[in-house]
Every structure is written in C-alpha cells, then in structure tokens.
Amino acid sequence: MNADPRGVLTGSHFLDGDHAAAEGALAAGANFSAGYPITPSTEVVERLAGRFPFTGGTFIQMEDELAASIAIQGAVWGGSKALTVTSGPGFSLMMEHLGYGIMTETPFVLVDVQRGGPSTGLPTMPAQADMMQARWGSHGDYEIIALAPSSPQECFNLMIRAFNLSEKYRTPVLLMMDECVGHMLERVVIPSPEKIQIEPRRYTRKGPDEQYWPYSLEECNNGDLVPPLTKVGEGHFPHITGLTHDDRGYPAMNAKSQAVLLGRLVDKIRNNADDIITIEEDGTDDADVIVVSYGITARVCQPAISRARAEGHKVGFLRLVTVWPFPEKRIRELAGRVSAFVVPEMNLGQIVREVERCSQGRPKVRGVTHAGGAVHDPEEIYNAIREVMG
C-alpha cells in the first residue's frame, strides 16, 4: 500500500532528527499521538501537534507518561495508527504499558530520544544508555523490535519502518534515537507518496455477526503467528487484557496457556528475525577488526576507522540499524574469522555484552565506553582499534 498523500511532505528539507521522525510518523499514516513532552524528544510531538490539524490527526498532551502510553493503545484498538515519544525518565514510566502492548499485541511505535541517566540525569545531553532497558525494561519474557537511526534522514525512514514492522508483527516497536541524532540538522529527502510503502493493518474479514477472537490464528496462513485485528465499535466486542489469555482474549491463568501465548509472542519475532534485522556493513569481508556501532556513535567512529585504514589496517564497520532482535547470526559468522570486535557506545557497556555473548570467547571484544553527556572523541576509538591490533 502506498502512503496517504495527506501526511507526506514531499521535498528536500533541512530538519533535525526529531522533526524528521515526526514527518516519518505522518508519512506512515499515524493519526494519533498522546504525549508528555520531555527534552530532548519534545520537538517530535511539537511538530506532530502542529501538523496533525492539516493531516486529520489528533495530539493530546496527557497528565503523565503512563497516561500517554496507554491512551495510544486505546486509540489503536479504535482503529488509529498511534505513537508516543519520550526520553529517559519517561521511558522508565512507560515500561509497564510497553509490556501491556506486547501482551495484548497492540501495534504502535514508542520513540525514546536517549539522554544521560539514570533518573533525570542530563536532560539536554546525549547517551545511548537505554539499550538494555529497551530489551528488558518491562517485566516478563518477551521479544522486542528496536531500531536505531544515525541521521535525520534515517529518523524519517526508520519511523516508517517501525510502523510497518509494528503492523506486520502486531507488536510495539521502539525507535531508539539519541539526543545527537534528535537535535542534529541535515538534509532529509521525503519521497512522493507512491514511493513510500506502508504495511496495511490486517483486519479480520469476519462480519459483525460472526464470532471474532482477537488471538485466534484461524484466519492466518500456516506458520503465520500474527492474528488480525478488529476495530472496536464496528461490530465486534473483543476482550483485551494484560492477563495471560486464550484465543478469545479471556483470562486463562495457567501454565499451559502461558506457554502457548508466550511461545507465540516470542516466536513471531524470532522466526522472522531475518526479515526484521537490518545491518549495514563496510569492509567486513577481509577485516581483522570490526567496529560494531549504532546511532550517532556509528558516525563518530568514522574518523577512527579511516585513520586506521589509512595506516594499512583491515578495519571493518558494522552498524546495527536493527538493534533488537540482535543480529546474532551475523555476529557469530564474523566472530569465526576476525581477531577482534571494537564496540563503542555512549554507555558503560551494554550492546558490547551481546557481542561478547555471540563471540563465545573466540575473538577479543573491546568495549569503548562513555558515560554520556557528549559523544566519544574519535581518538579513543582509534586507540581501542590499535590496542586490539596488538
């Protein structure tokens, strides 16, 4: 399906990542956002609030992040495409409702423009320290999809991708920005609507008089684990609960139902990891050392890589566009043939643990940590590359 032209601001623009993310949401067809604005994510909802009146959408400023993150889910069950946007402390507050969205299979996009933490931390300064919270922040077992843009253009592109994945797999998707990408301005090219592919929401084909069960796979093809939605208020009366439930949506609190439901929730992501995961590689084929990075840090490490390459070292670059699910298959393959991974990130060591896990002790894994508040000095990353080169 092509994008609805009403939301698409076709042309070349000089935008920051926050504004570009808002345009991505509009292009994806988002027509509802509830938010509790917080630095450095405020510009996203500021732009949505200004643009929605022209595209037919609604923005509500809520009393807090809990309200924002549940209001969007009500909107989705009413037929809207919805997102909320937050940072740091707000992301923590939204964790309960992120879990609710996963459990009830409610598609929406949650944007976290990362700033320094814990707690209120550094409101105006960058970090990439919510990456493990993105993975495990809500209680219970689940799989999550999280994307990490490195430029304003990618904030636009990945916002559309986030909505598409959320519809395809009927699950919340996280767009993990950082303050640098959010506040950096760069050219953003917005294509014409017919060049933007939108994953349509899959609705039940059942009429109002037929029995619709919100978690039944009867309308799914073999192997497809994603049941279709309905619009509340148009004939069906689904029961939606965060409790462990059966196909009908009714509470079924026993070990068997739990195993069936969680198994499906996890498998619908794991079985489709190849479809969900996007990574970017450069010079990894014959690399001795590969720098694994994401977000703004994937750009900050470039001078270090260029310098090491200019000195004759074989340094590859791998950028996680999809951070969750983690591209473990590819990292394992590469782990068999490189001597080391260098993992710079603006935190005290998060994604580096995943790289270590997939490396299984074969190549050296060297994190390059930063407590946040500023990006790395490329020199630190260069020094780490030289150090693992021995």
Add this chain to the structure above:
Amino acid sequence: MTRAEIKIAGFGGQGVIMAGIIVGKAASIFDRFHATMIQAFGPEARGSACSTQVVVDQAPIAYPYIQRPSILVAFNQEAYELFEPQLRDDGLLLYEEDMVTLRPNQRASLQTFGVPATRIAEEVGRAMVQNVVMVGFFTAFCDFLSYESVQKAVLDSIPPATKDMNLAALKRGYDHGRMVRAGDGVGVKV
C-alpha cells in the same frame, strides 16, 4: 579544501541557531553540498552562550562534529574569547565589530574581518535581523556558497511578512563583506 567547518556563536536570542540553519539549508538544499548542523543545546533560552557547528562538504558527512573550526562567526565577545583559540591557524574569523574587541596579541595567522551587524540591522528595520546581516557578511567570504542559494534559504526560513527587511539585511551584510574583502582576496572554497 573539501570540508568547511564553521562555528557560529553568540548570545541566545541573537539568532545564532537560525544563522546556522540558513547556512546549512543554503548549502544542502539550495546548493549542491552536504551539510550537518549541531546545536549546543542548553536549558537556557536567551542571554546565555549559544553556539552551533555547521559542516559543509562535497561528500556525505560521516562525522558531523568540529574539533578545529576553519571559520568562526562571533556575534559577541564571549563567543570570540571562547572559540577563537579553537580556530585553525589559517582560519577565518568574522565578527560583530561593535560587540567584539580583538585582543591586541591576536594571532596574526588568522584572517579577521568585522561588520557592524547590529547597526546595519537597525538601519534596515530591526536589530533582530543582525543574524541575517552576519549571514550575508559570511556569504561574501564563502566562494562555495552562491548568494542566490543563501537568499533562497533566508526566504525559506523567515516569516513572509519580514521578507523585505531580511533581504535588505542580507544584501547589506553581503555588500559590506565584498567591500572589506576586496583588498585581501581572502575566501573559502569547498
């Protein structure tokens, strides 16, 4: 040179960020370059230090940060004091001459040129367009930026009702730049 690294700094409220947006937009939307702009983003809105870094390059810009700017546009004394030491030895310093007094022992290797941007802005209408005067002045030294693309970027960035005042501010700043540059021939290419 294949990469211009521009630092623009002054008080919050002087239009420093808007000046950066106009330059970045002119280069990357209305001209053929790539540009990135990073804002020093603080909790204060007006009256405190404010700066932006704009990188302009012929190639896509992987690293958007500036360690040693090639051009500093200083709107006030604090900006000059703070960022002049970062300028490369062959750098270009452009400054608001009524707001900035150069140190007597100023590095001789720098090219330095001043403009009374606030006075000019007041003459064309209001002091608030001083940033557009500065952008015009800056444009006169940037061989890589055409006046036309900067003009388009200004028009794309301001409320339509202030069009005449802003265009006059840009022209006056540019003309002043052409005039003071004439003797030296200093300019920046990308």
